[in-house]
Amino acid sequence: MDAQIKALxxxxxxxxxxxxxxxxxxxxxxxxxxxxxxxxxSQHLTVLKDASxxxxxxxxxxxxxxxxxxxxxxxxxxxDTFWASGLARLKTxxxxxxxxxxxxxxxx
Amino acid sequence: MDAQIKALxxxxxxxxxxxxxxxxxxxxxxxxxxxxxxxxxSQHLTVLKDASxxxxxxxxxxxxxxxxxxxxxxxxxxxDTFWASGLARLKTxxxxxxxxxxxxxxxx
DNA sequence: TCGTGTCGTTAGTTGATACTTACGTTAGCA
DNA sequence: TGCTAACGTAAGTATCAACTAACGACACGA
Numbered sequence: 001m002d003a004q005i006k007a008l009x010x011x012x013x014x015x016x017x018x019x020x021x022x023x024x025x026x027x028x029x030x031x032x033x034x035x036x037x038x039x040x041x042s043q044h045l046t047v048l049k050d051a052s053x054x055x056x057x058x059x060x061x062x063x064x065x066x067x068x069x070x071x072x073x074x075x076x077x078x079x080d081t082f083w084a085s086g087l088a089r090l091k092t093x094x095x096x097x098x099x100x101x102x103x104x105x106x107x108x
Numbered sequence: 109m110d111a112q113i114k115a116l117x118x119x120x121x122x123x124x125x126x127x128x129x130x131x132x133x134x135x136x137x138x139x140x141x142x143x144x145x146x147x148x149x150s151q152h153l154t155v156l157k158d159a160s161x162x163x164x165x166x167x168x169x170x171x172x173x174x175x176x177x178x179x180x181x182x183x184x185x186x187x188d189t190f191w192a193s194g195l196a197r198l199k200t201x202x203x204x205x206x207x208x209x210x211x212x213x214x215x216x
Numbered sequence: 217t218c219g220t221g222t223c224g225t226t227a228g229t230t231g232a233t234a235c236t237t238a239c240g241t242t243a244g245c246a
Numbered sequence: 247t248g249c250t251a252a253c254g255t256a257a258g259t260a261t262c263a264a265c266t267a268a269c270g271a272c273a274c275g276a
Binding site for chain 1: 129190
Binding site: 010012037039043044060061062 | 264
């Protein structure tokens with residue numbers, strides 16, 4: 001999961017993912033959306049590909065990229081785990097607060 | 109969401125989060141789990157606190173830390189969005205594959 | 217086969233950051 | 247009021263990565 005989260009930590013790579021989320025785009029088309037040079041985008045695409053966050057498909061001399069959900073699985077599990085424990089904690093605190101408000105009552 | 113994901117990109121900070129996920133720990137207790145110096149952990153805790161990923165509570169001279177689910181909300185939405193679109197894409201492709209297997213049939 | 221278009225790769229530079237050492241701050245106790 | 251314990255902060259260093267410029271590789275058409 002380390003590769004995935006490090007790949008997503010860069011804002012530009014998240015922007016690239018937004019671009020290829022629901023449509024397939026060539027490397028040059030992706031680069032046209034940014035003000036950095038094309039090689040910079042190419043390096044970002046390599047990072048995303050190595051992290052299994054995008055897939056690469058060749059079409060002649062072009063290379064088409066698209067989001068790949070595979071790499072997101074580990075990160076999703078990580079986030080969901082902490083989210084669930086956070087919710088459980090909030091629930092416990094809320095119940096403790098409610099119990100403090102009316103200490104004599106047991107149920108309801 | 110930028111601060112949160114950059115905070116989580118560091119492996120040591122994720123380890124710290126694991127430690128304070130279900131129990132409250134003092135800064136010194138957290139630092140005892142690692143081989144780096146205590147100030148290094150203190151700096152990590154500052155980053156996590158600024159990203160609303162942990163809460164700080166003072167108890168005399170000690171400072172107790174614990175996971176705060178607040179900062180996870182944005183990241184969770186981001187991951188869930190891509191996860192959902194990825195699932196939708198896989199579903200579409202599976203249906204296309206099924207349609208290719210039996211091109212004459214319309215339904216079922 | 218010779219250009220042209222589409223990309224990836226390498227080398228080098230620069231800015232960000234994780235770390236250590238040294239110091240400052242606050243709380244509690246004799 | 248001193249002393250100690252538990253932290254945070256500041257300054258300096260070293261490593262990492264995002265970027266540019268230059269070059270190489272591959273596909274396609276005249």
